[in-house]
Amino acid sequence: LVQKMMEEQVSVLQNQVLELQKAVLSLSAGSVKHVQYARKLDYFYGETAMAEGQLSAGDTAWMLAATALVLFMTIPGLALYYGGMTRTKNVISVVMQVFTITCLITFLWLCFGYSLAFAPALPKPYAKSSDVFGNASRFWLRGLHLNSYHQLAPSIPEALYCAYQLTFAIITPALIVGSFADRMKFIPMIIFITLWHFLVYCPIAHSCWHPEGFLFKRGDLDYAGGNVVHISSGVSGLVSAVVLGHRKGFGSEVFEPHNVMFSVVGVCMLWVGWFGFNGGSAVAANGNAAMALLVTHISTSIGSLSWLIAEWIYSGQPKLVAIASGAIAGLVAITPASGYVDPTGAFFIGLIAGPVCMWGAKLKHYLGYDDALDAFGVHAVGGIVGGILTGFFATDQIGGPGKNGVFYANTKNGGHQLGIQIYAIVVVAGWSAFMSFVILKILDLTIGLRVSDEEEHEGLDGSLHGEKLTNTGYAEAPVNAPEKESSGSAPVAIHIDAA
Numbered sequence: 001l002v003q004k005m006m007e008e009q010v011s012v013l014q015n016q017v018l019e020l021q022k023a024v025l026s027l028s029a030g031s032v033k034h035v036q037y038a039r040k041l042d043y044f045y046g047e048t049a050m051a052e053g054q055l056s057a058g059d060t061a062w063m064l065a066a067t068a069l070v071l072f073m074t075i076p077g078l079a080l081y082y083g084g085m086t087r088t089k090n091v092i093s094v095v096m097q098v099f100t101i102t103c104l105i106t107f108l109w110l111c112f113g114y115s116l117a118f119a120p121a122l123p124k125p126y127a128k129s130s131d132v133f134g135n136a137s138r139f140w141l142r143g144l145h146l147n148s149y150h151q152l153a154p155s156i157p158e159a160l161y162c163a164y165q166l167t168f169a170i171i172t173p174a175l176i177v178g179s180f181a182d183r184m185k186f187i188p189m190i191i192f193i194t195l196w197h198f199l200v201y202c203p204i205a206h207s208c209w210h211p212e213g214f215l216f217k218r219g220d221l222d223y224a225g226g227n228v229v230h231i232s233s234g235v236s237g238l239v240s241a242v243v244l245g246h247r248k249g250f251g252s253e254v255f256e257p258h259n260v261m262f263s264v265v266g267v268c269m270l271w272v273g274w275f276g277f278n279g280g281s282a283v284a285a286n287g288n289a290a291m292a293l294l295v296t297h298i299s300t301s302i303g304s305l306s307w308l309i310a311e312w313i314y315s316g317q318p319k320l321v322a323i324a325s326g327a328i329a330g331l332v333a334i335t336p337a338s339g340y341v342d343p344t345g346a347f348f349i350g351l352i353a354g355p356v357c358m359w360g361a362k363l364k365h366y367l368g369y370d371d372a373l374d375a376f377g378v379h380a381v382g383g384i385v386g387g388i389l390t391g392f393f394a395t396d397q398i399g400g401p402g403k404n405g406v407f408y409a410n411t412k413n414g415g416h417q418l419g420i421q422i423y424a425i426v427v428v429a430g431w432s433a434f435m436s437f438v439i440l441k442i443l444d445l446t447i448g449l450r451v452s453d454e455e456e457h458e459g460l461d462g463s464l465h466g467e468k469l470t471n472t473g474y475a476e477a478p479v480n481a482p483e484k485e486s487s488g489s490a491p492v493a494i495h496i497d498a499a
Contacts, residue, residue, distance in 0.1 A: 179237030257321065298346040
């Protein structure tokens with residue numbers, strides 16, 4: 001009897017254990033499903049919810065300011081710089097192009113651009129980014145919400161990181177305007193910039209700056225856009241100048257800037273805005289941002305002086321346009337290096353960039369291409385100079401472990417980083433040139449790129465936009481207008497200076 005009772009109890013216990021195992025398995029399966037669901041939420045709704053205390057108020061405040069500074073570089077900085085450098089009859093068209101690009105790229109960034117360039121790298125298999133394009137998780141900015149953040153900027157809201165990167169996406173194609181100024185039709189310009197954004201800017205930005213990009217993984221050092229911004233836009237500008245052909249009178253007429261002061265004011269805005277451009281690329285309010293700001297200012301100042309001296313020797317006169325252009329050269333050249341070099345490196349980068357970019361701008365007169373406002377001569381050449389010199393002057397004391405150029409690495413690895421820099425420059429320049437040529441030739445063969453000779457002669461301000469910068473002449477009173485006399489006085493002749 002006792003044995004029978006014990007067997008029954010054992011059977012009950014075995015059934016209870018079996019039920020408990022089933023419950024554990026069910027709970028485990030539920031946990032797996034919960035984890036999978038959470039990952040799906042991460043895919044659609046953000047990297048992960050921002051943990052308490054992870055958001056840095058200081059970093060956020062600095063990046064808000066940096067975002068405004070970089071947008072300020074394009075409107076009004078670049079618009080004024082280009083507007084002052086062109087001829088009076090084309091000022092409105094150039095400013096119109098820059099302004100339109102600002103608005104257009106914002107729309108494209110909302111649709112697909114941010115996702116193709118910077119969609120967060122998320123767990124497989126829910127999101128797969130390639131070596132050149134991001135995934136679709138941020139199309140129309142879905143998944144970007146109040147508490148999401150990006151791996152590249154974990155201490156600020158992702159919305160702010162998205163806005164900051166947008167300002168880079170805006171200024172890059174706007175720089176190309178400097179090469180095709182005075183002769184491209186408006187509608188083809190819009191189509192070209194749209195296709196260029198998706199096929200050139202987004203893959204290059206992803207390749208260089210995203211953790212899954214192939215140039216990023218290769219070890220390319222491009223802190224704030226030597227490749228992504230300046231080489232891509234400058235080379236594309238050169239291609240556009242070649243495909244469009246030179247302006248009427250190029251080589252036989254002197255195309256003087258219509259207002260040097262406009263350009264200098266624009267350069268000053270670019271200089272100040274560049275502190276957000278390079279300093280903001282630290283994506284934090286820390287020592288890296290401070291050092292980037294300092295070396296940017298040093299390189300800009302030395303670049304201004306070195307271009308001025310070179311121009312003084314060449315022409316015999318110290319020119320305002322020269323010292324202002326030298327500032328742009330110094331800014332461009334320090335851009336890829338600003339997070340990796342110390343003040344000594346910044347000094348030599350500015351010193352070299354000034355005269356090299358001066359000759360880069362003059363090269364068009366010897367080779368016959370019409371780079372109207374020297375987008376290639378300053379931005380592409382300056383970006384190449386800066387990228388190569390980063391391979392010499394980068395130091396791990398600034399950029400972190402392993403980021404040493406030739407002058408700071410040991411003998412065995414002295415040329416390793418330099419080789420990577422040259423490789424990245426060749427890839428970016430080659431892709432930019434190839435895709436820009438394809439896009440422009442297709443547009444030229446279908447809808448045409450260039451305005452007519454009559455429109456070009458009149459100026460794009462009047463022929464395309466129906467507006468003019470100035471209205472000279474007088475507004476005269478009608479011929480048959482009755483004369484109005486005051487008591488005891490002669491008729492008063494009305495003479496209005498409309499200008």
